[in-house]
Amino acid sequence: MNEIKIFSPATVANVACGFDVLGFCLDSVGDHMVIRKVEKKGIHISHIEGFDLPYETELNVAGVSALAMYNTLDLDFGFEIEIYKKIKPGSGIGSSAASAVGSVFGMNELLGRPFNKTQLTAFAIQGEALASKCEHADNLAPALFGGFTLVKSISPLKILDLPSPDGLYATIIHPQIEIKTSESRAILPTEVPLNKAIEQWANLGSLVHALHTNDFELIGDALNDVIIEPYRSQLIPEFKLVKEAALQAGALGVGISGSGPSIFSLSQGLDTANTVKEAIASVYKNTEIVFEIHVSKINTQGVKILK
Amino acid sequence: MNEIKIFSPATVANVACGFDVLGFCLDSVGDHMVIRKVEKKGIHISHIEGFDLPYETELNVAGVSALAMYNTLDLDFGFEIEIYKKIKPGSGIGSSAASAVGSVFGMNELLGRPFNKTQLTAFAIQGEALASKCEHADNLAPALFGGFTLVKSISPLKILDLPSPDGLYATIIHPQIEIKTSESRAILPTEVPLNKAIEQWANLGSLVHALHTNDFELIGDALNDVIIEPYRSQLIPEFKLVKEAALQAGALGVGISGSGPSIFSLSQGLDTANTVKEAIASVYKNTEIVFEIHVSKINTQGVKILK
Structure with missing residues (x-):
């Protein structure tokens, strides 16, 4: 070959x-x-x-x-x-x-x-x-x-x-704006409150357990970023509206993909992932922001x- | 009844x-x-x-x-x-x-x-x-x-x-000194470095995965506290020596139990847990500190x- x-x-x-x-x-x-x-x-x-x-x-x-x-x-x-x-x-x-x-x-x-x-x-x-x-x-x-x-x-x-539970799908929306890497780094704090850090590691431990036990509800409960998202989401237009729309449409959880500007949602089942797609698209359709959306199963x- | x-x-x-x-x-x-x-x-x-x-x-x-x-x-x-x-x-x-x-x-x-x-x-x-x-x-x-x-x-x-892997044993040493709760709380920082917090949640995520996969080596690698131990270990006499002795005797990992003064080790197998017991006892035998030691399997x- x-x-x-x-x-x-x-x-x-x-x-x-x-x-x-x-x-x-x-x-x-x-x-x-x-x-x-x-x-x-x-x-x-x-x-x-x-x-x-x-x-x-x-x-x-x-x-x-x-x-x-x-x-x-x-x-x-x-x-x-x-x-x-x-x-x-x-x-x-x-x-x-x-x-x-x-x-x-x-x-x-x-x-x-x-x-x-x-x-x-x-x-x-x-x-x-x-x-x-x-x-x-x-x-x-x-x-x-x-x-x-x-x-x-x-x-x-x-x-x-x-492990990756069967039936888990991602919906990713990419608003085509530029965020400079230097900016997304500079906005992060060097120190974080201990109580927030504890909440974060409780969530990550829970998320790992949820992946092992196919517990979709717990995946949703654990998919929270109390440390970084409050800072970096400021750089992404309409982040809060997109997040709310996705959760209302049935997404388990929502977060910033990488250092943005893409936003990911995780959903149980392709139908929900597609419903989430429509819901978040409608947020950006009210703006002048050009965007792309992908729906994908988790690639194991x-x-x-x-x- | x-x-x-x-x-x-x-x-x-x-x-x-x-x-x-x-x-x-x-x-x-x-x-x-x-x-x-x-x-x-x-x-x-x-x-x-x-x-x-x-x-x-x-x-x-x-x-x-x-x-x-x-x-x-x-x-x-x-x-x-x-x-x-x-x-x-x-x-x-x-x-x-x-x-x-x-x-x-x-x-x-x-x-x-x-x-x-x-x-x-x-x-x-x-x-x-x-x-x-x-x-x-x-x-x-x-x-x-x-x-x-x-x-x-x-x-x-x-x-x-x-989940709790079969064959996991704890060795707990209790140096009979008093640490005031107020003191063990006051010594903690309210803010922690983000990079240390990341290391901590990587370890906790890894530890949860290790418990699910019976990976004793990973349990050992993950059993690290880079946030709290550097502070609270100062309140426990000979903590560093006890930790070193336990690890040298084959313990997977060592940490402060609760807010101290007890120190726990985890080991694979009762024999190792007993070897650890001898090793850490020898540290306090060189001091005037009165202590108790317990060896216990994890009680599921x-x-x-x-x-």
């Missing part, structure tokens, strides 16, 4: 009470990539479609993560990468993570899987760092492992593959080979 | 990363209580052994929680309570919780179980509040439900009954009827 076509999925990180550690994987949105063995040594980006991204390997997220893996090996051949980008950069659903994951997953498959998923995540972190200026794995982990993942720690890298497989 | 004898167990609250929400139940230490239906209406404390506690119902923890339940009912009889106190008050292993739980559990059994365990916890909270001056359930919940419990919230009261049943 010298060539492989893969689907690298969008993901939601900073899942409510799981800020900085919890993510989940989407099914209906993702990039396509072709990874090909070639004679010329090194990593070569040969084609990019969808969005304007750099061809220079060292400046391209997929290129940097590919290089991180390639440089640990002593190969007498190289790899060519074609990127068919569908996840809009800056949308808050793991666009750079999909690129970073796709190249290392594809190369690993072509090489006969010398690396496990945690090792692949470690390579992908290098690519993700190019995009986000810091090492984090909360989009990478769900893209590679699928379902819900908890990044226990970055150093040492420890990723927990959490993660990145995968197409055909 | 007009009389019942019960065992009301000691418990560990504030379990490392689960400060204020996570507790577990012990098996080898606990109070005995006799609850008896009597003609005279009301709640009557008729006998106390072991420690000097008040006989006035309204001043006695077991009396107050019993009254909280009794006053919701319209009974033409009363209850008499005998308390054989074995858990030393102030030791940090849920002495007041055992009293508060024992009376309501026993009465509920004699009445044919009109109340579920969460309702019993709500009554017991009234008794616990007498002792600790605040409403909390992190010792009450494991005493009533057994095993590990997570108190998701107090209002509304929501308790999660977590909680409060129970004796014979």
Whole structure:
């Protein structure tokens, strides 16, 4: 096998009470990539479609993560990468993570899987760092492992593959505004009230238990972010109305996807997820904000080979 | 049935990363209580052994929680309570919780179980509040439900009954010094660094996952309290040495039990728990501190009827 076509999925990180550690994987949105063995040594980006991204390997997220893996090996051949980008950069659903994951997953498959998923995540972190200026794995982990993942720690890298109840669907709305990463970071406090922190970890512990016990009601009760959302939601127009509309339409819970501006909802069943879609769309239809909406089941497989 | 004898167990609250929400139940230490239906209406404390506690119902923890339940009912009889106190008050292993739980559990059994365990916890909270001056359930919940419990919230009261891996043992050392509750509260910060809070909730999420998956290694990795322990451990003599000795002897993790002064360790297997016991005892044997040590399997049943 010298060539492989893969689907690298969008993901939601900073899942409510799981800020900085919890993510989940989407099914209906993702990039396509072709990874090909070639004679010329090194990593070569040969084609990019969808969005304007750099061809220079060292400046391209997929290129940097590919290089991180390639440089640990002593190969007498190289790899060519074609990127068919569908996840809009800056949308808050793991666009750079999909690129970073796709190249290392594809190369690993072509090489006969010398690396496990945690090792692949470690390579992908290098690519993700190019995009986000810091090492984090909360989009990478769900893209590679699928379902819900908890990044226990970055150093040492420890990723927990959490169970994902059948019938859980996400509705993601992406208002097409730009939030600068620097702004979404600067707005966060460096210190938080202890009582709020306790509430947050009670919720995260409860959410992990709910995922293990298929307790949808508890998923809803636990999906609360009392620490970060009060700050970052200020940067997202109509956040409060969207949240209220989604909950009234039957969503279990609502939160900011990544550092925004996308907003995710989780629902039990596709019908409810679609009802939520209509409800939140109607909020932005009353404004001048251009938006996209995705409904997706939770993707328990993660990145995968197409055909 | 007009009389019942019960065992009301000691418990560990504030379990490392689960400060204020996570507790577990012990098996080898606990109070005995006799609850008896009597003609005279009301709640009557008729006998106390072991420690000097008040006989006035309204001043006695077991009396107050019993009254909280009794006053919701319209009974033409009363209850008499005998308390054989074995858990030393102030030791940090849920002495007041055992009293508060024992009376309501026993009465509920004699009445044919009109109340579920969460309702019993709500009554017991009234008794616990007498002792600790605040409403909390992190010792009450494991005493009533057994095993590990997570108190998701107090209002509304929501308790999660977590799984408890077979073969998990606790070693508890109680240095017989007095820490004033006011002091152990005053030493806590009202604000904590966001990055430490994130580490704490990553650990608690991981610990809940570890309990569900019987992952002893992960239990050890997750049993870290980066928020409270640095403060409260200052109040416990030789805490650092005890912790190091326990970990070197093979304990999975170590933390402050409740608000101290007791220190708990968790170990896989009774042999390791006993090795840990020897190791930590040797630390205090070099000092003038009087101490007690208990080794106990995790009690998955909680409060129970004796014979």
